[in-house]
């Protein structure tokens with residue numbers, strides 16, 4: 001039996017998983033991400049955690065295929081990370097550095113791109129050409145075509161959250177543009193839209209009594225028939241449907257997978273986005289399927305291991 005590791009580096013925790021070469025996940029655990037001192041402890045911590053696991057499980061070095069690692073930043077030429085603001089890293093050759101610490105082959109990818117590869121491999125993508133739309137604190141994404149995730153020349157392939165879906169927006173997005181999908185379809189964007197809508201309507205709403213409501217509160221209120229919440233979500237679905245329709249004009253995938261925290265809203269989100277997608281998509285793309293992501297927070301480690309297998313077998 002041979003083994004490999006999938007690693008997903010986040011701003012607060014690093015997720016590590018051990019897979020066999022059949023692709024079965026055997027164990028997964030997390031360690032804190034130590035971002036102090038320019039994040040210089042992050043790779044040694046990962047190397048230490050992997051080596052401890054190998055010692056505990058009595059796995060010899062020769063039975064390890066290597067390490068696939070996803071990082072929250074642009075990855076050039078498949079191994080050099082060009083700034084990870086969340087980790088404190090500037091330019092860093094992760095393949096060389098982690099390889100030196102562990103003596104193992106290392107492959108590197110962007111975390112969102114690898115999450116898409118994970119969903120393609122073992123999740124909602126079902127090994128079809130797919131676009132993953134990650135609706136979390138922000139809006140990210142990943143594109144997998146012919147089984148390969150799109151990294152792009154500058155490591156920014158699949159960054160669909162900053163496609164403009166409303167040119168009339170007056171407030172700026174975090175990126176400095178106005179009207180990006182992230183301003184409406186992220187968890188924070190949905191709350192912002194709800195607040196804006198509540199301020200402009202006389203219609204009663206349970207959200208008006210709640211000072212700091214969350215994105216989930218908006219979905220819950222809508223499910224209970226709260227009119228302003230329903231109207232807010234109609235706007236969200238409209239922008240999301242438009243975003244996906246625009247992306248499908250370029251990619252023409254078989255399936256669109258919705259992931260991230262907001263996708264816990266489930267079927268109403270899926271059906272709402274799909275309805276608006278159908279009114280805005282290019283006619284040839286109308287049959288594109290929609291699905292929910294199924295791997296949750298594990299998508300990144302699955303994708304990281306999938307990339308490793310791709311590169312090392």
Ligand SMILES: [Zn+2]
Nearest residue numbers: 162173175180
């Ligand atoms: Zn933006």
